[in-house]
Amino acid sequence: MDGGAWSVESCLERHVPPEELAEVKRILYGGEARKLCLPAAAVTAAQERDFELQGYGFEAAPEQLRRPRVVRVGLIQNKIPLPTDTAVAIQVAALHKRIEEIVEVAAMCGVNIVCFQEAWTMPFAFCTREKLPWTEFAESAEDGPTTKFCQELAKKYNMVVVSPILERDEIHGGTLWNTAVVISNSGAVLGKSRKNHIPRIGDFNESTYYMEGNTRHTVFQTQFGTIAVNICYGRHHPLNWLMYSINGAEIIFNPSATIGSLSESMWPIEARNAAIANHCFTCPINRVGTEYYKNAFTSGDGKKAHHDLGHFYGSSYVAAPDGSRTPGLSRTMDGLLVVEMDLNLCRQVSDKWNFKMTGRYEMYAEELSDAVQPEFIPNIIRE
Numbered sequence: 001m002d003g004g005a006w007s008v009e010s011c012l013e014r015h016v017p018p019e020e021l022a023e024v025k026r027i028l029y030g031g032e033a034r035k036l037c038l039p040a041a042a043v044t045a046a047q048e049r050d051f052e053l054q055g056y057g058f059e060a061a062p063e064q065l066r067r068p069r070v071v072r073v074g075l076i077q078n079k080i081p082l083p084t085d086t087a088v089a090i091q092v093a094a095l096h097k098r099i100e101e102i103v104e105v106a107a108m109c110g111v112n113i114v115c116f117q118e119a120w121t122m123p124f125a126f127c128t129r130e131k132l133p134w135t136e137f138a139e140s141a142e143d144g145p146t147t148k149f150c151q152e153l154a155k156k157y158n159m160v161v162v163s164p165i166l167e168r169d170e171i172h173g174g175t176l177w178n179t180a181v182v183i184s185n186s187g188a189v190l191g192k193s194r195k196n197h198i199p200r201i202g203d204f205n206e207s208t209y210y211m212e213g214n215t216r217h218t219v220f221q222t223q224f225g226t227i228a229v230n231i232c233y234g235r236h237h238p239l240n241w242l243m244y245s246i247n248g249a250e251i252i253f254n255p256s257a258t259i260g261s262l263s264e265s266m267w268p269i270e271a272r273n274a275a276i277a278n279h280c281f282t283c284p285i286n287r288v289g290t291e292y293y294k295n296a297f298t299s300g301d302g303k304k305a306h307h308d309l310g311h312f313y314g315s316s317y318v319a320a321p322d323g324s325r326t327p328g329l330s331r332t333m334d335g336l337l338v339v340e341m342d343l344n345l346c347r348q349v350s351d352k353w354n355f356k357m358t359g360r361y362e363m364y365a366e367e368l369s370d371a372v373q374p375e376f377i378p379n380i381i382r383e
């Protein structure tokens with residue numbers, strides 16, 4: 001399924017009889033997400049610029065003492081516009097240009113916080129295990145050209161920008177990290193959050209380049225809500241989501257790069273479950289397309305040498321704390337998903353389900369601290 005804007009949701013729309021569709025959506029998605037009415041100029045610009053534009057909204061009940069806290073987030077998924085053997089600076093410039101034209105449409109749609117995909121300024125070349133030229137895509141999180149570019153966007157559109165890049169940390173020996181830079185709507189760099197979990201699976205050979213992050217579970221208090229960034233493989237680690245939530249995250253972005261053969265059946269479940277378990281909104285974003293490399297590579301798994309990592313299936317979506325979710329963007333096209341959410345829903349769902357109250361954190365903490373000791377004895381009763 002590689003053509004047009006194919007998605008599971010568009011397939012359901014086409015094939016499930018209309019009288020049953022609402023019930024199917026209630027069971028699968030927690031109901032029909034409210035479609036946002038986006039400005040005609042934005043819809044036209046998206047068509048002209050050849051990307052999918054979808055908009056949905058999540059409501060919360062009115063409260064007496066708190067006003068609604070309505071924000072709009074924008075999730076951007078995209079292909080790399082140029083072949084991977086194009087000069088590094090030209091590839092980066094082309095990606096900046098592509099993102100700039102999508103962010104402009106996000107601004108037309110009133111987006112307050114935008115997040116790009118994992119390592120958005122480059123092909124996801126870590127599969128190759130070659131150092132050059134891929135390490136040349138690394139930049140300073142604080143004042144690299146991509147951060148400066150995002151600061152301009154943030155100021156121009158009064159938008160918080162979450163920019164996941166390959167970071168070069170000059171003050172620590174020029175080491176590399178997989179890092180999301182969070183830029184305030186004022187244009188100031190608020191801080192950075194490094195990928196906590198590095199995959200060692202299939203062709204995801206990222207540990208050749210960088211190590212597990214050391215920024216713990218930092219959250220960022222922005223004008224539009226408290227946000228966190230759980231980068232890609234962290235998605236599979238429930239405690240990673242939990243720790244961002246414990247630090248107060250209301251929206252957790254999950255910029256990713258993952259392929260159909262590996263994770264597509266897990267994709268709709270993991271971030272959505274994290275939204276439910278942690279009473280917050282989660283926003284998984286995946287790149288799209290297949291990226292080809294001149295030199296064939298292997299990953300010690302007996303497979304024949306090959307030139308690509310597989311198909312990145314897009315399908316970015318937003319899940320809400322009540323377990324409902326938006327449809328996903330296409331599996332194949334660039335896209336912008338605009339989602340309006342009332343952050344009051346987080347506390348409302350928390351008051352209903354009380355997971356933060358019913359969770360046995362002291363017991364988990366005690367048992368986990370025992371379990372990581374070398375002399376740990378599992379608590380098993382045997383006959």
Ligand SMILES: NC(=O)NCCC(=O)O
Binds near residue numbers: 118198204258
């Ligand atoms: N980028 C990344 O961590 N990918 C690993 C595969 C996955 O988590 O689905």
